[in-house]
């Protein structure tokens with residue numbers, strides 16, 4: 026069965042402009058891309074007028090909460106949440122209970138992932154240290170052999186620089202990227218939001234920017250020393266971003282992530298102690314928002330990644346200081362980026378494709394999925410003319426701890442095509 030996506034605006038990482046055209050799909054592959062495809066009589070025709078057709082998204086920072094925290098999320102619900110947002114592949118984080126810190130857990134998880142509708146594109150990271158305790162190295166060789174694509178103790182930094190140095194040497198030798206959650210625990214203390222005028226006003230303990238920035242500097246220096254590929258997770262401060270940029274300019278193998286919420290929100294949005302604005306690292310300042318956005322435009326960030334972090338209402342309904350860190354992101358990322366930036370010509374579609382589809386796959390040593398003849402049919406159709414209301418019913422994640430809950434944004438992920446199959450059409 027052929028399917029003809031007619032009259033679409035096609036996005037590519039190579040251009041800030043959209044290309045008008047038709048896309049023909051058969052048996053999982055794109056068999057034609059042209060300004061106009063004529064003479065095809067045996068295809069289902071899908072009118073894409075006014076829609077953007079772009080390669081599917083890939084998220085390298087996702088908490089699927091399996092094993093052990095299935096009340097928040099599991100791989101199956103996480104995969105459906107991803108599809109709902111136009112994401113057809115992701116990398117799971119190892120801060121689960123127990124932690125993903127050995128080959129056996131990696132194998133079990135990947136097996137469990139296979140039964141989802143995007144099973145072939147789900148990956149997991151493995152912990153750097155056993156139990157993410159920062160003391161003893163986890164079985165890195167075994168996890169890599171079992172299929173782990175990245176190492177991280179996400180949620181925590183590796184406090185001991187000697188442990189981190191050894192981990193980096195292993196990661197370098199096994200050619201696997203090491204991702205750092207950068208934070209100096211002694212500086213963060215019991216902090217639950219950015220340390221600044223808003224934390225003083227709210228009477229909440231703060232996490233100063235230097236907590237993140239000092240750890241970024243340390244980890245980069247260790248990466249330079251060991252030669253590992255270091256990825257810095259969820260950068261939130263302009264100073265930290267600048268440190269990474271200078272390291273890149275010196276030829277150090279460092280990449281970095283920006284989360285949509287750190288572009289859109291800042292500590293003033295916490296308002297009346299709204300725990301849907303509590304995450305770690307925390308929302309910083311308006312100035313950081315603007316400089317991070319400029320950094321993204323200038324190519325300083327390698328990838329956009331959501332840090333999708335589901336929590337139950339029971340947990341998030343606690344007081345601000347007690348509630349857990351994190352918000353969901355897979356279902357809202359693209360539409361919120363459209364609503365906040367693309368629709369206002371602040372970001373273009375080419376950048377989104379590069380930073381949230383192509384580069385994340387490359388970072389994990391996977392092939393991107395550009396819309397070209399002979400390529401795999403892994404793309405989404407986005408309708409800027411419709412709106413999305415993020416109700417509990419709309420969301421497929423088990424959790425709905427997001428600042429966008431019950432908000433209506435411009436744009437809609439209308440169709441998701443994965444290996445030729447239409448996983449979603451609305």
Ligand SMILES: [Zn+2]
Nearest residue numbers: 179180206305
């Ligand atoms: Zn983290």
